[in-house]
Amino acid sequence: MDWAEKYRPAHLADLIGNKTAVLQIAEWAKNWTTKSRPLLIYGKPGIGKTSTAYALANDMNWEVVELNASDQRTAAVIERIAGGGSVTASLTGSLRKLIILDEADNLQGTSDRGGAKAIIECIKKSRQPMILIANDLYGLSPELRARCEPVQFKALPARSIAPRLKYLCAAEKIRCSETAIHAIAESAEGDIRSAVNMLYASAIGREDITDSQVHTSQKDERTSIFSLITALFGRASDDELLRLSFEVDDTPETIEQWVEGNVHHLPDQPSVDRAYRALSRADEYLGYTYRRQYHTLWRYATAIMLIGVAEAAGGRGIHARIMPPERWQKMSTAKKQKAIRTGTLNRIAGMIHVPQSTLRENYLGTIAMLVANDPAGYAKSMTLDADQLNFFLNDKARSAQIIKAIAQEEKAEEKEKEKEAPKKAKKEKTPPVEKAQETLPVLPAEEEPVEKKPPAKTQSTLFDGF
Template sequence: MDWAEKYRPRHLREMIGNREALRQMSDWAARWTTDSPPLILYGKPGIGKTSSAWALANDMNWEVVELNASDQRTKAVIERVAGGSASTGSLTGALRKLVILDEADNIQGTADRGGARAIVDVIRQARQPLILIANDLYGVDSAIRNLCTKVQFKALPAKSLVPRLKEICTLEERTCSIQAINDIAEQAGGDVRSAVTMLYASAIGKDTVGEDDVSISAKDSRASIFDLVAATLGYRQVPSLLDMSMSVDETPDTILQWLEGNLGVSPDRKKTAKAYAALSRADIYLGYTFRNQYYTLWRYATSVMLFGVHDVMKGRPSGYAKIMPPSRWRQMSGAKKQKNLRERLLTDLGTSMHMSSSSVRSLYFCPVSLLARESPEKFARKYSLDPESLDILINDPVTAKSIVKSIEDERKQIEKELKKRQKEEETKAKKARASKKEKKPEAQEAASIESLTAGDRAEPVKEVETKDPAEKDKKSSQSTLFSF
């Protein structure tokens, strides 16, 4: 059995590091009510986000329902699985069900159409605890992110991993040198899962693990695009930019867009112009690559963009660099979001008006917009519109947001009153049952007393003379004149 799974923490007290995050999770679970917002755990892979969620469920005696990146994240699937689990109770006797939605920052593409909106609906209607897990907090849709309490998990220092690795070696009865354990902890880069996996790979078929064994099974470390951009712009010193680019899971054309999007942070315009010239030359190679399908040119494009930009930008002091995704992506994402909102609104209107969305767009969208501006609250209630959809109709984001908020507050108030009324009815029913139980013995006692009193008043019953059966048998067996 893989050691990473075998020694996965079962309780929060067994987790390594991130004590503040674990405390937040524990407090949230202890005080959880149906009005509590869900948690979103974010941080780099392998630092214990999913394990801590399972450990929390185990500590609280909660059943777990998990969706991960391998699931088809369509709207229907999320509403059926996560939505049903979040609004219904458990059949196994557990007090509650914890719904874990892993890789919440991976809800995108055609397989996940409507997924983000479905999660928003699940969050608003959930009656069970809900935890979302993401590697990149800002990869999560903002509508989801704003409804959650954010809990950050940080990479663990190497010295925090060493005791855990020593403990595993002791439990597995393996002898590991101190240098080997330190090397594994350093190479893991704060990733607990990778550290345990590396130790397992090094110890297969061996009773003793030395430094040479670790170097053979060294971690296939992957750098992030943020690390590569920071190193190229001169914020970090690395042995080889090309080696780092090979470990980044991005294509050269994507790397070029990241570099282009972050060159504007340089205050020196001459250097910025030279850097853009290097990117322009690299883009020529990329054009040849895509036109001729000759991907060998990728290496030249990568070399030109990395070394060209780095040669211009080098010499700046190392430190923190605010690396952001290309602004073009954000603009495209906003345009795509608006298009999706518009299409969804047209579909809803077409369904209500019994016509196609294209007919609504070409013939009725303007009249409907005029009607919506006259009575926006009515439209928001009838079609269950969110602020963005209502804004498309009335072209007033402030009014749209306030109207939807008032409707949402009214809905919550009605739910509170219904819950209060339900509790009052349950309390009355309990009191009625208790009162009924108290009255039942009194009624039985009164009935028995009455029966005894009635028995005393009744006339004495005459005794009927009964004959002994033995005497009767004796008499029947007496001799007669005809007996011989």
């Protein structure tokens, strides 16, 4: 077992750093009610977000129901696992169940379709505490963020990581110098999990760890594309640019798209023209590469592209935000629109029991007219979100306003039900008062007249036969 899992903190008191955030989480758990909002813990990877959630559950004696990125997180799966868990009580004897949704900002793609909406529905119906964990706060939808209480976790300073590493060395009976400990703590860049993994890798098969052995297992750091673009517009030498391009984990074609997307930051038109000429020439070499499958030409394409654009930039630097390639944004928008269209058609086709192709060819126009005449009614009956409603209305602002009004109406109905629930329960507990039945006086039964029988004859006569 690796040390990151073996020495995972079992209690909130064992956690390192982020004391304010941990206190906020503990206070939330202590005062939790069914009206409390879920927690949204966010921050960079490896700083203790998931460990904090598990430590909280352990301290509060709560059962854990977790759904992470390795699971399929469609609407049906989330409703079955997290949805059921958020309403039903625990069967293990624990007081409550803690619903943990890890990597909530990675709900995307076909495998997670409908997941974000299912989470919102779970939050609405939940009768158990929930914690969402994300690396990027803005990777979640605005509606989901608004329904949660955010808690930020920050990167840990090296001075907080070093004592933990010393504790692990003592527990495993390994000797590690102060210099080596601080080298690991610094190179982890606030990531405690990475620091523990580096120490574990350095300690395999050893009882003593030297500085050189720590260096060989340091965190693998790759040059980002942002560093390359910054150097390209700055005063970096040609050799430095080529070195950075080799360290970037992207192909020359991707690098070219990033450079092209930021050429417009050059201050004058002649510089822009020279930069585009260099990109055009580099693009020819990329074409040769793919046509002939001779990837040695990549190095020439990269050199022409970077050195040519750097010459046009003249070391004046870039004084604006580095933007991703514009074509990526267009492709992303087109992909999102296609997903919305497909999801909307599948939903309606399932409701009216026809194939999607038949719906699209024969009924879509009629349905669009009906939705346009009563958008709120159809959005509510078909449970459409703002994007799906906009597919019919082609008006984002109006669609968002309608969905917001529906959400407010549902919220008001929920509050009204919560107010009526105690009254209804009280009414059911009170036994009904039985009214006394009106009874009529019982009359004595009438005696039936008794027929008098003639006395029995003691002797037969001749007239008995007549």
